[in-house]
Amino acid sequence: MTTGPNIKLTGVAKIYGTTPAVKAVDLAVAPGECLALVGHNGAGKSTLIKMVLGLVQPSSGEISVMGLDPQAPGFHALRKDIGFLPEQVLFQNNMTGRETLSFYARLKGAPLDSLDDLFHKVDLFAAADQRISTYSKGMRQRLGLAQALIGSPKLLILDEPTSGLDPVSRQNVYGIINAAKRDGATVLISSHALTELDARIDRVAILSRGDLVALGRIADLRRNIGLASDVTLRAAPDVMAKLAQHFDGVYSPDHFINGTAILPCAPDQKVEFLRELVDLNLELSDIVVHDPSLEEVFMAYSRGAGGEKSHG
Numbered sequence: 001m002t003t004g005p006n007i008k009l010t011g012v013a014k015i016y017g018t019t020p021a022v023k024a025v026d027l028a029v030a031p032g033e034c035l036a037l038v039g040h041n042g043a044g045k046s047t048l049i050k051m052v053l054g055l056v057q058p059s060s061g062e063i064s065v066m067g068l069d070p071q072a073p074g075f076h077a078l079r080k081d082i083g084f085l086p087e088q089v090l091f092q093n094n095m096t097g098r099e100t101l102s103f104y105a106r107l108k109g110a111p112l113d114s115l116d117d118l119f120h121k122v123d124l125f126a127a128a129d130q131r132i133s134t135y136s137k138g139m140r141q142r143l144g145l146a147q148a149l150i151g152s153p154k155l156l157i158l159d160e161p162t163s164g165l166d167p168v169s170r171q172n173v174y175g176i177i178n179a180a181k182r183d184g185a186t187v188l189i190s191s192h193a194l195t196e197l198d199a200r201i202d203r204v205a206i207l208s209r210g211d212l213v214a215l216g217r218i219a220d221l222r223r224n225i226g227l228a229s230d231v232t233l234r235a236a237p238d239v240m241a242k243l244a245q246h247f248d249g250v251y252s253p254d255h256f257i258n259g260t261a262i263l264p265c266a267p268d269q270k271v272e273f274l275r276e277l278v279d280l281n282l283e284l285s286d287i288v289v290h291d292p293s294l295e296e297v298f299m300a301y302s303r304g305a306g307g308e309k310s311h312g
């Protein structure tokens with residue numbers, strides 16, 4: 001039982017032969033928190049996950065998972081508290097979903113009477129007694145998620161959990177993650193699906209060529225990197241002309257043609273800017289604020305990789 005972070009990495013590095021896969025990463029993830037690990041192919045996400053699971057030994061640094069070093073002999077006893085969904089879920093095709101989950105539940109020493117709940121959770125109850133050979137890709141993925149949830153683990157590690165899922169099932173995955181968080185679990189997700197992570201996770205860790213180039217809340221990273229938000233205004237031509245006049249010297253007149261003005265605005269000036277617009281008391285037909293997406297934030301940090309680390 002720990003009261004500190006469920007995952008803590010201090011100066012953790014992994015070198016395969018001469019290839020540095022992960023370089024001096026410091027990271028802590030608290031109970032009840034969901035952290036997304038993002039990065040290009042080969043950035044080091046899987047290596048980092050394998051080190052947390054104790055499957056790969058770090059070349060240097062220290063890892064603590066629920067208070068124990070994953071390489072310590074006693075770590076075995078904690079495995080029942082860890083749920084892991086690997087990137088590629090492989091099951092025995094001739095077994096049914098229920099036989100498969102029963103097998104994993106026995107391995108984990110988890111009660112078998114909880115399996116129906118799990119099948120309901122991942123929307124597989126109707127197919128629980130079908131052979132896996134009859135499952136679609138999405139159904140296999142959901143069975144993999146159910147397998148990771150066996151025993152209500154305190155640490156849930158999900159590698160590309162929404163891969164191959166339709167929008168409704170994707171939404172359901174985040175519902176499941178939120179429920180696990182509410183129960184105090186730590187959730188670590190590795191994902192390339194950046195658009196859907198926005199607003200669904202607590203913090204993001206951006207890896208680039210093994211370096212942790214950014215760590216924090218998406219809103220903070222957005223602010224730190226100084227990416228502008230776009231404020232789109234729509235109005236009749238006479239109102240546009242008044243706007244152009246008001247913002248003369250701030251935005252060039254080219255911004256205010258054809259009834260739509262797209263005005264870049266620094267994140268920390270956004271609220272003030274909107275207040276100024278309201279005070280103008282002009283008849284606008286629409287206002288839309290577009291913040292830089294996680295994809296844009298990711299691209300900006302990846303481009304700047306190698307420079308100073310930004311921890312929001």
Ligand SMILES: Nc1ncnc2c1ncn2[C@@H]1O[C@H](COP(=O)(O)OP(=O)(O)OP(=O)(O)O)[C@@H](O)[C@H]1O
Nearest residue numbers: 016019020021039040041042043044045046047048
């Ligand atoms: N067993 C291994 N032996 C040698 N090199 C490895 C091994 N596993 C990974 N690597 C190398 O380590 C680096 C990081 O790989 P890793 O699989 O951790 O990246 P990743 O971020 O998970 O990539 P992807 O998004 O493609 O899954 C890559 O350069 C990869 O080639």
